[in-house]
Amino acid sequence: MTLSHLKPTVPKCWLFAASGVMWSAVGIMMCTTAIGWLADGGMGRGMAFSAAGLILAVLSVRWGFGRIAQKNIRRLRRLPDRGCFFAFQAWKGYLIILAMIALGITLRHSPIPKHFLAVAYTAIGGALFVGSFNYYRHLSRLIRTSFRRRDQRHTLPE
Template structure:
């Protein structure tokens, strides 16, 4: 019995959908958290943090996560139907997630003011959310092909 025998097998479309959904939900969660930290401060000051965070989000999307998403979609398209459900992410991505979660926990519980933390949280959350759209574009592009 192997690890893949323990998990349900799903189609490529489900894997791509799941990846897009997870990236989108996590991105939205991080952005929501960042905006909640900015609520207590005045809008003129908060807008500066938002601009910096969104600039990072677009740069991270353009030069980083969009390429990771495209590479992941190519990997998912090589699977025959019936891949294990956990295959929606590569093992390397799971390792990165294993680093990012404790890092986020440490940052949230540090002495760094939350409005300053909002910048990288908006950056990462925004880039994840934007990159999630690549999965859905790929999915709907595949569905439109005969």
């Protein structure tokens, strides 16, 4: 028995779904954390910091996270029709995730005021959430294409 039998193999569409769900979940978690921090600081300050975070999120999607998602989608498209479930993220990406988790823990326990951290959390969380729709859009295309192919195979000749 080889180790390849232990690898959780799934259809490629599951890799796109896993990527989208992961990006959405982390984005929502980060934005929720930021909202909690901003709620403690009063409404006026919270709105200003929220607006700053949202503006940075839009810019981050446009010039950062959107490009990362597109690069990952191109990588996933090159994979075979079935692959290891954990391939939804490149191995280098797992190292970046660990570094970002460590940075987040460090920042949360730093003396930096939470309302300033909320801007960064909103920017990154919002960018991840919006960037996740790149994966959902591609997943939708895969599913539509799959149904079209299936329907073409099952059509009766006239």
